[in-house]
Amino acid sequence: MNADEQKKIMADVEAYCQELRPIEEVCYLEHKFNEAIVSLAKKHNIMGIPVPKELGGRGADSLTYARCLARINQEGTGPRTFFSGQTSIGQFPILKYGSVATKKKYIPASCKGDAILAFGLTEPDAGSNPLEGTTTYRRQGDKLILNGVKYLISNGTIATAVNVFAFPEGATGADRRMSAIVVDTAGASFEKEQLHAKPGMFTSDTGMFQMTEHEVPAENMLGEEGNGFRIAMHTLVSGRLSVASGCLGVIEDCLIEVLRYAKERHQHGKPIGKHQLVQEHIAMIEMARATSDAMIERAAMAKEASELDPKNSEKLKEADFRVAQAKFHASNAAWQASDHAVQVFGGRGWSELYRPFRHLQDCRVCRIYEGTDEIMKMKIATALLGKEYEAFK
Ligand SMILES: Cc1cc2nc3c(=O)[nH]c(=O)nc-3n(C[C@H](O)[C@H](O)[C@H](O)COP(=O)(O)OP(=O)(O)OC[C@H]3O[C@@H](n4cnc5c(N)ncnc54)[C@H](O)[C@@H]3O)c2cc1C
Known part of the structure; x- marks a missing residue:
């Protein structure tokens, strides 16, 4: 990317931050999720800053994106956490490990703000050691069926799709290897709940969700099974x-x-x-x-x-x-x-x-x-x- 493009991205982020500030102030004092974090990001086209242009992003390098996040976090850790969920841990694994079809399905939509992403690794009994997780999947024809609970997930109740980490149902020993799966959140088999007992970051959406016999297409697995x-x-x-x-x-x-x-x-x-x-x-x-x-x-x-x-x-x-x-x-x-x-x-x-x-x-x-x-x-x-x-x- 050239210097002019870099400047334009920073200018868009600056405009976003200036427009966001008064709204963030009110939401913070009312301890409620700030929906403008998302709607203004959409308006200023900053939902895919480091995503390649051919997939709908702005094509920024890592340092430019880091500078954008620093500027956004001047407005609060809540707004910046949205971008981490959407881009740094939402779009990133799909870009790096998704098939061409999976990238096409999620990345351009997420850059436009039509898809909101999250990263679902943590569970009630698996935090620092995600290998102690109990979320499972099984194959059924061309579907994967998921069961389990994910906890403390940023963008957890606003996400339309989550990168979920799960183990094969019934697997033990060397066969118990985690896979990454993009999971659409629509439907009654995906129940979500906002977590409110937080002493800060009030304007960020922190959620938990439970999947019960929740189906996704098998092609939504990221990378090789077990990776x-x-x-x-x-x-x-x-x-x-x-x-x-x-x-x-x-x-x-x-x-x-x-x-x-x-x-x-x-x-x-x-x-x-x-x-x-x-x-x-x-x-x-x-x-x-x-x-x-x-x-x-x-x-x-x-x-x-x-x-x-x-x-x-x-x-x-x-x-x-x-x-x-x-x-x-x-x-x-x-x-x-x-x-x-x-x-x-x-x-x-x-x-x-x-x-x-x-x-x-x-x-x-x-x-x-x-x-x-x-x-x-x-x-x-x-x-x-x-x-x-x-x-x-
Ligand atoms: C607001 C918020 C947003 C979050 N967003 C996300 C998200 O989007 N996606 C997601 O997957 N997770 C998310 N998390 C979860 C977060 O990543 C975990 O809380 C974190 O990894 C710690 O896990 P834990 O809470 O289970 O603590 P534990 O792992 O139970 O740790 C408790 C304490 O023990 C220490 N400890 C644990 N193991 C060891 C060890 N081997 N050696 C030394 N000390 C150890 C820890 O450092 C800590 O001090 C979020 C959490 C919060 C609070």
Whole structure:
């Protein structure tokens, strides 16, 4: 993509963010899902930013998409989480592993916003270890029949199709290998429920769903049967980069907010920005921004190199490693930066009416979803120690 196309995408994202802000503000304070996150994304044609143009997307590289997600997350972790669900972990595995027909069926529609996607790996009893999942499928003629529950799924009740990970019914031992299947959500055999008991990210749709003898066409399987774990882990490289990029947006917005507030707010006869201890908070937010930005850029370049050379397992390993570092660092940095910003805002800081506290309560989940802090640390350490030190064996 050329520089003009890049600028146009960023301009569309900027227009989206400006239009979204006042609506997001109201929905956040009312603790309700913000439907404009989706409708405005459709309007500004930003539902397939890194998707190839021939499939209806904008053809952006990994770094440009990361920058777009950072800008979107300035508006909140809720809006950005929609894009992660739709694109980073929704469109990504279909693009990489779907047949030509599956791509044609889901990708152009999802770029237009006519299909909403999600990623269904987690279950009530299978989180950090998805291999403990109990969702099953069986073949029946040219159909796959699914049974099971998926839990804590972003876009879970608005999705028209979900990338579901499931095991062959009745399989044990070496035959118990996970597959990835695109599952249409229409019909009574797919029951969904919104999850509301959340201490933040109110404007994002988090759901659970139950499939009971739910049928999908057999051609909806992604990649080879039994290859689902690999597909999930590859998809999470894309997803984790989206979380890291979003966290950079949290930090950027906190910086914008504290720079303004520290000049406006006066105490002890001067702007609080002239008090050195307030300056320390600002310096710490800027350090969080600069380090996260650098790590995300490096991770995005590694991911892009792997995308351009998909058969090269070393490049994928490098991307996985860099992305895990960026995700761990940026999500912790965002948590700390938003805490510094809350402190600069004083009593007003401890309020949902102001942006720093909203970021603080929203971004905490970024240290949990798409791989917890602990899983990221083990991934980083075992990549350095070698395969025989893998913690999950
Ligand atoms: C708002 C939200 C949105 C989400 N969206 C999605 C989505 O779209 N799709 C999806 O599939 N999932 C989604 N998730 C689920 C999320 O990815 C999981 O919550 C996460 O992977 C952790 O799994 P768990 O909650 O079962 O925790 P557990 O795996 O039970 O972990 C509990 C604790 O034990 C630690 N732990 C577990 N295993 C080990 C180990 N081997 N060594 C050391 N520590 C360990 C964990 O790090 C954690 O601290 C979402 C979650 C939330 C909260």
